[in-house]
Amino acid sequence: MAQKIIAGITVDVNEEGYFTNPAQWTRELAKEVAKEEGIQLTDTHYAVLEFLRERFAKGENLTIRSVGNSGIIDIKGFYGLFPGAPMKKAAKVAGIPKPASCV
Amino acid sequence: MANEEFPLKKVCIICAKGTIEDVYAALVMSNGAVMEGIETKMFFTFFGLDAITKKTMNSLHTGVVGNPAMRMPGGLPFPTLLGIIPGVETGVSAMMRSQMDKLDIPPVKEFLEMIEAGGGEVYACKLAMDMFKLKKEDLWEGVKEVLTVGQFYEKCGGLQTQIIFT
Known part of the structure; x- marks a missing residue:
């Protein structure tokens, strides 16, 4: 298993840079991972990240639609927060595995 | 590797059929592309227009007659003769x-x-619209434009682009 030093802390990641142990995640680390993706995190970003982490912990599917129904932000806004590939980027910053969902 | 050197940049997805499975194949592939950050353009033609026509878009059907892959709940084959009974297709x-x-x-x-929110674009085929006597106002508001085939191809240019016919 690969490891990566983010902000002076060693975390377990896979070859694509996704956390393999979500428990190692902190808000501070998220900030650094987001920076690598060219994203400056805001409170709304953090609310989405917490939402995704909660959903993941419950074993639910991570879908764009669920984010749109979360009450935090609409889908267009989600694309705005994590430009390009929002679900993948958000999962990476949230310290959870790459989503395996097709929707 | 070619995959890493030349990642897909744009997909143009054509939907020409109006059954649930044909339309969803186009929608899932398009939304999936948008989610990956791939530029996405959809073109609806012929019976595919049902998917972007206000009156029909949320009540699409699947074919229950002459569809050998159709199964009953539980996995037994779905008899074609059952499919001809009124209401069965609607229920299925x-x-x-x-x-x-x-x-x-x-x-x-x-x-x-969702596709539109992610920057995907939806177009309708002019020829098929004329054929089915549909007007722009009959279509879902998100349809960007009614195009001829030539105009659609103009939008499909560029390297690392694929046209997909579902």
Whole structure:
């Protein structure tokens, strides 16, 4: 298993840079991972990240639609927060595995 | 590797059929592309227009006659003769739609809105519109433009682009 030093802390990641142990995640680390993706995190970003982490912990599917129904932000806004590939980027910053969902 | 050197940049997805499975194949592939940050353009033609026509878009059917892959709940083959009974197609189609909802697959209109929210573009075929006597105002509001084939191809240019016919 690969490891990566983010902000002076060693975390377990896979070859694509996704956390393999979500428990190692902190808000501070998220900030650094987001920076690598060219994203400056805001409170709304953090609310989405917490939402995704909660959903993941419950074993639910991570879908764009669920984010749109979360009450935090609409889908267009989600694309705005994590430009390009929002679900993948958000999962990476949230310290959870790459989503395996097709929707 | 060629895959890493030349990642897909744009997909143009054509939907020419109006059954649930044909339309959703186009929608899932388009939304999936948008989610990956791939520029996405959809072109609806012939019976595919049902998917972007206000009156029909949220009540698409699946074919229950002459469809050898159709199964009963439980897995037994679905007899074609059963499919000709009035109401069966409607019931089966409603059942399929409810199954999809459980997987967080949205209804057609919501799915199109998701694609649009991510920057995907939806176009309608002019020739098929003329044929079915449809007007722009009959279509879902998100349809960007009614195009001729030539105009659609103009939008499909560029390297690392694929045209997909579902």
